[in-house]
Structures are given as C-alpha cells and as structure tokens.
Amino acid sequence: MRSSSSPSSAMARPLSSNSTSMTSKEYLFGYIKQHFDQETENCRERDRNPAPDVQVNPGDAIQLQDQLRRLKRRCAKLERKLEEKEADKEQQQLDFPLLMHETMRSLRSLENNQSDRAASASPLSHSVISSMAHEKIDVDARIHEYEQQIAELYEENQQEKLNNEMLNECLREQKHAKAKLMKACKHVKQELQAVKDSGLSQMLVDMEARCDALEKEKARITEALLAERSLRAGQELQQQTTAKQLEELILESTKWEEAQRELQRLQTENDFLREQLAFRHEGRVHGVENSSCGAQETYENLLIQVYEETSIVDINLLDEDDPFHKVLPGDDTLVAHSCGEFAMQLSGSVLEATRFDRAPSKILHHFKKRLDMNQFTLVAVTAVLVALYHNYFAPQPAVWVAPSQLKLTYFAGPGRAELSRLILSAGNVAFEDQRLDRDAFLAIKPTLPLGQVPVLEVDGTTYSQSMAIARYAAKLTGLYPQDPLECLRVDMVSESLVDVKTLISEIAYRTPDEAAKTEKTKKLLEESVPKTYKLLEEFIQKGPFFLGDKMTYGDLQLYDLTKNGLGNFAGFSLSKYPKLTTLVSKVESNPNVAAYLVKHQQ
Numbered sequence: 001m002r003s004s005s006s007p008s009s010a011m012a013r014p015l016s017s018n019s020t021s022m023t024s025k026e027y028l029f030g031y032i033k034q035h036f037d038q039e040t041e042n043c044r045e046r047d048r049n050p051a052p053d054v055q056v057n058p059g060d061a062i063q064l065q066d067q068l069r070r071l072k073r074r075c076a077k078l079e080r081k082l083e084e085k086e087a088d089k090e091q092q093q094l095d096f097p098l099l100m101h102e103t104m105r106s107l108r109s110l111e112n113n114q115s116d117r118a119a120s121a122s123p124l125s126h127s128v129i130s131s132m133a134h135e136k137i138d139v140d141a142r143i144h145e146y147e148q149q150i151a152e153l154y155e156e157n158q159q160e161k162l163n164n165e166m167l168n169e170c171l172r173e174q175k176h177a178k179a180k181l182m183k184a185c186k187h188v189k190q191e192l193q194a195v196k197d198s199g200l201s202q203m204l205v206d207m208e209a210r211c212d213a214l215e216k217e218k219a220r221i222t223e224a225l226l227a228e229r230s231l232r233a234g235q236e237l238q239q240q241t242t243a244k245q246l247e248e249l250i251l252e253s254t255k256w257e258e259a260q261r262e263l264q265r266l267q268t269e270n271d272f273l274r275e276q277l278a279f280r281h282e283g284r285v286h287g288v289e290n291s292s293c294g295a296q297e298t299y300e301n302l303l304i305q306v307y308e309e310t311s312i313v314d315i316n317l318l319d320e321d322d323p324f325h326k327v328l329p330g331d332d333t334l335v336a337h338s339c340g341e342f343a344m345q346l347s348g349s350v351l352e353a354t355r356f357d358r359a360p361s362k363i364l365h366h367f368k369k370r371l372d373m374n375q376f377t378l379v380a381v382t383a384v385l386v387a388l389y390h391n392y393f394a395p396q397p398a399v400w401v402a403p404s405q406l407k408l409t410y411f412a413g414p415g416r417a418e419l420s421r422l423i424l425s426a427g428n429v430a431f432e433d434q435r436l437d438r439d440a441f442l443a444i445k446p447t448l449p450l451g452q453v454p455v456l457e458v459d460g461t462t463y464s465q466s467m468a469i470a471r472y473a474a475k476l477t478g479l480y481p482q483d484p485l486e487c488l489r490v491d492m493v494s495e496s497l498v499d500v501k502t503l504i505s506e507i508a509y510r511t512p513d514e515a516a517k518t519e520k521t522k523k524l525l526e527e528s529v530p531k532t533y534k535l536l537e538e539f540i541q542k543g544p545f546f547l548g549d550k551m552t553y554g555d556l557q558l559y560d561l562t563k564n565g566l567g568n569f570a571g572f573s574l575s576k577y578p579k580l581t582t583l584v585s586k587v588e589s590n591p592n593v594a595a596y597l598v599k600h601q602q
Contacts, residue, residue: 064185071178078171085164092157103146210601217598406431407457408469411441414564416466417454420473422556425596427477433600467498474553486547493539493546493554496532497561503528504565525571533577540579544586551587559587 406424410417412435424431436444436453445451449464456462456469463469474480481487503524511517536546536558543549562584566572574581587593 064181064188068178068181068185071174071181075171075174075178078167078174082164082167082171085160085167089157089160089164100150107143214598217595221595403459405457405459407434408432408454409434409436409444409457410454411436414560415454417469418564419470419553419557419560420454420456420466421600422560422593422596423470423473423477423479423553426551426556426590426592427473427479428592429473429477467494470553470557479551479553479556481547481550481552489539490546490552490554493536494557496536497554497557500524500528500532501561501565521569521571525569529566529572530576533574533580537577537579540583544579544582546583551590555583555587556593559584559593 406429408417408420408424408431421433441453448455449462452464454466454469455464456472463472471480481490503520507517507520507524511520539546541548545551545555558580562574562580574584588597
C-alpha cells in the first residue's frame with residue numbers, strides 16, 4: 001500500500017540537514033495522520049448511518065428471498081471491509097516500530113553530531129552558539145511534536161480497535177439475522193408446499209359454499225319450526241277446549257246417573273208405602289162401616305191418579321186442612337187420622353219423586369239441545385275418545401324414552417361411529433357428537449373403557465363397543481324390531497355386513513404390503529362382496545327395505561358400508577343389485593338422514 005511505501009522511502013533518504021530531515025518527518029506523520037483520520041471518519045460515518053434493519057414478512061416468500069439476497073451482499077461487503085481494516089491494522093503495527101526506530105536513530109545521530117562538534121570544535125563564536133541553541137530548541141519542539149503525534153496515533157489505534165470490535169459485533173448480528181431469515185424462509189416454503197399438497201385453498205372455498213348452504217337450510221328449518229309451533233299452539237288450544245267440553249259432558253253424565261239412582265230409590269220407597277197403605281186400608285175397611293176410609297181411599301186414588309197420569313202433584317192439596325177431621329164423626333177420628341197420615345206421607349213421597357224426575361228430564365233435554373245445535377262438538381268428542389283409546393287403552397309398541405344426556409365420542413371421520421350417528425339422527429334423538437383429533441384422543445385414552453373409541457356416555461355412564469352402541473340407539477329410536485323373527489332377520493343382515501367391514505379394516509389398516517393389499521382387495525370385490533350382497537338382494541321382497549316398508553338399523557348399516565366403506569374402492573359398483581340401490585336411495589332421501597348428511601358432509 002502507498003501508506004507503507006512512502007514512510008520507508010522517506011526514512012531511507014539520508015538526513016543531509018536538519019531542515020530536510022524535519023520536512024520529511026513532518027510529511028510522513030502528516031500523511032499517516034491524514035490516512036487514519038479519513039478511515040476513522042469513514043468508520044464513524046458508517047456507525048452513525050447504519051443500514052436499515054431487514055423487515056421479515058413471513059407471508060410473502062418472494063420479498064423474503066429478495067431481502068435474503070440483499071443481506072448476503074451486505075454481509076460480503078462487510079467482510080471485505082473487515083479484511084481491509086485488519087490488513088491496515090497489521091500494516092500500522094508493522095510501521096509503528098519502524099517509525100519509532102527511525103525517529104530514535106535520527107535523534108541519536110543528532111546527539112552524536114552535536115557531541116562531535118563539541119569535542120572537535122574550537123571555541124565557537126557567539127553567533128554559532130546562538131544558532132546551535134535555537135537549533136536545539138527547534139529539535140526539542142519537534143521531539144515534543146513527535147511525541148504528541150505518537151500519542152495521537154496510539155489513541156487513534158485504540159479507537160480503530162473499538163471500531164473493529166463494533167464492526168465484528170455488527171457482522172455477528174447480521175449473521176444471526178441472516179440465520180433467522182433463512183429459517184423463516186424455510187418455514188414459509190414448507191407451509192406453502194403443505195398448502196399446495198393438502199388443497200386447503202379449495203377446501204376453504206368448499207367450506208364457505210357449504211356454510212352458505214347451511215345458513216339457507218337453517219333459515220328454511222327455522223321458518224318451518226315457527227309454522228309448526230304456531231300449528232301446535234292452535235292444536236293445543238283446540239285440545240284444551242275439547243277437554244273442557246268433555247269434562248262438562250262427564251259432569252252432566254254423572255248428574256244424570258245420580259238422578260236415576262235417586263229416582264229408583266224413591267220409586268222403591270213409594271212402592272213400599274203403597275203396599276203398607278193398601279194393607280192397612282184393607283184391614284180396617286171390614287171393621288168400620290160408613291167411616292172416613294172412603295174419603296181416605298178417594299184421596300189416595302186422587303193422588304195416585306195425578307201422579308201416574310201427569311207426573312205432577314199439586315202442592316196446594318198438601319197445604320189444606322185435613323179433610324178427614326171435617327167429614328168424619330168422632331168415633332172415626334183415629335182411623336181417619338191414620339188414613340190422613342198415610343195419605344200425606346204418600347203425597348210427600350210422590351211430590352219428591354216428581355221433583356227428582358223433572359230434574360234429569362231437564363238435564364237430558366238441555367244436553368240434547370246442545371248436541372242438536374253443535375254437531376261439530378259431537379264429532380270432536382268422538383275424535384277425542386278415539387284418540388284416548390289409541391293412546392292409553394290400545395296395545396302400544398315398546399318405545400324407550402331417550403335419556404336426558406347422550407354423548408357419542410369418536411374421531412372426526414365416519415369410521416365405526418357413523419352407524420350410531422345415522423341411527424340417532426334418523427330417529428331424531430338429540431345427542432352430543434364429540435369428534436376428536438389425535439392429541440385429544442391420547443389425552444382421554446386412559447379414562448376410556450378398553451382404551452378405545454367409539455364410546456357412548458348415557459347420563460354420566462360410559463359404554464363401549466360400536467355394535468352394542470348401534471343396537472341401543474336403534475332401540476331408542478324405534479329402528480329395532482319388536483317381533484323375534486324380525487329381530488333375527490335384521491340381526492342376520494347386520495352380522496353379514498359386519499363381516500364385510502372386518503375385511504375392509506384388514507385391508508386398510510393391517511396390510512402394509514402393497515402386493516398383499518392388492519390381492520386381498522381383489523378377493524374382497526370378486527368373492528366376499530358379491531356373495532353377501534346377492535343374499536341381501538334376495539332378502540328384499542315386499543318393500544324398499546329389509547322389513548318391507550319399515551326402515552330398521554340394518555338398512556342404515558347397509559347405507560353406511562356402501563357409502564363410507566366399499567365406496568372407497570375403485571372397482572366396486574352397486575348397479576348389479578337394483579333392490580339394494582333403491583334401499584340406499586331411500587335411506588339417503590330420509591329427511592332426518594339428509595339433514596345429518598348436509599350438516600356433516602365431507
């Protein structure tokens with residue numbers, strides 16, 4: 001470098017005179033100082049104006065790559081500058097001892113010259129001595145200046161060391177930022193590749209479309225629910241009105257029955273009184289001639305005739321004075337009194353019977369008038385009675401009431417819990433459908449019976465085994481038959497489908513070898529499935545389902561196996577079995593099943 005060559009050439013020249021020597025030294029130190037001042041100012045300027053930090057945006061891969069390239073170029077530039085600084089530092093460390101050595105040599109040479117002059121010279125004149133003194137003063141001043149310059153050079157050297165350390169720290173930070181940026185770029189690339197591989201973009205679009213469809217379906221169901229609630233409120237009001245009318249009819253019927261019983265009692269009492277009156281009259285008529293018994297008989301006949309012909313007794317006849325005391329003589333008073341007593345008792349009984357007889361007649365007439373005026377009431381009463389018979393007196397099928405809490409736990413996919421989900425949804429039974437990921441399953445696995453899913457929690461008690469859960473759900477929803485022979489038929493269908501599903505699980509989860517998997521798949525589609533589905537095709541005879549027009553859990557199990565099991569194999573087709581095709585279509589078009597499929601469509 002020029003800074004190193006110039007001092008050497010300057011020091012190599014002989015010091016012919018003091019003025020020439022001092023000029024060369026001043027030039028050397030001035031050049032060195034100027035060089036260090038410039039470098040120090042440049043370093044300080046770079047420290048005062050550092051490069052802006054790189055902003056990392058993980059969402060933009062292209063911008064990250066551009067920033068990475070700029071950072072690499074800056075790191076390379078800083079490394080080159082650092083190498084230059086280190087080279088300059090080494091050169092300065094080499095030049096500093098050389099400069100000191102030249103300076104000391106010049107000083108020694110100057111002292112030797114002065115001593116030689118002092119030893120060899122004759123007595124000097126005053127002017128020579130004065131010039132030598134001035135020269136010595138100048139030399140001392142220059143030496144002092146050299147010392148100051150050396151001290152400044154030392155300070156500048158220390159400052160340069162600090163600047164170099166700061167540059168090293170900045171370089172380390174830049175390398176650390178570069179490593180972070182490289183890591184972020186790698187992570188972003190992995191995420192972008194994962195998004196491309198998994199098709200999440202299309203999945204998000206599909207999910208938005210499905211959410212819109214579900215919102216529309218929700219609005220439609222809400223409107224239907226409001227209409228159903230309004231209709232139900234009207235039906236409940238009509239039912240309350242009909243119930244009140246029925247209670248009134250029952251109350252009137254009870255009054256009618258009580259009146260009939262009272263009338264029968266009074267009729268019996270009147271018959272007894274008649275017999276007693278006739279018996280006493282017959283015993284006294286032979287012992288007393290021209291007595292008051294004739295009047296008594298006349299009075300009795302009058303009351304009986306009035307009662308039998310008109311069913312009305314004149315109450316004024318009972319309020320008049322006893323006619324027997326006015327007509328009969330003294331000896332016949334006792335007999336007349338006896339006859340009058342019996343006549344009065346008979347008259348009172350007849351009057352009371354007449355009153356009770358007229359009350360039921362009025363009730364019956366009023367009831368008949370009401371029925372004639374409102375024929376709709378009669379029809380409504382008949383309908384209520386028929387409904388009461390069918391709901392409370394006719395034989396009812398065994399339907400279990402769903403518990404207050406049902407929680408079905410399984411993974412997010414269909415798998416072994418899909419049949420139970422379909423059964424509960426088809427029967428419109430409310431349940432909590434808990435769907436787990438792998439981490440959630442591992443967290444609850446120690447608490448599960450047998451450490452596996454699916455499990456069903458019924459009012460706080462947990463049960464396992466997928467087919468046991470499915471049959472329980474079928475009994476809750478009425479999709480399990482009551483007749484033993486029908487149970488045998490549906491269970492046979494279910495177990496046949498379980499055998500096919502076991503073969504599918506064997507191929508999918510327990511056969512890692514591709515050649516063995518291909519061989520087992522071929523055997524499944526060419527032997528096992530045709531044999532089972534042909535048998536099930538023959539089972540369908542008098543309707544679209546296995547039990548005719550009645551859907552059972554066996555029909556839902558066939559739908560689940562066809563759609564979620566065999567439907568994943570490319571070589572499977574249900575077109576060879578037209579009855580089973582119709583069955584699957586009927587199950588899929590069931591309103592409750594269709595609503596579940598729309599909600600959980602994959």
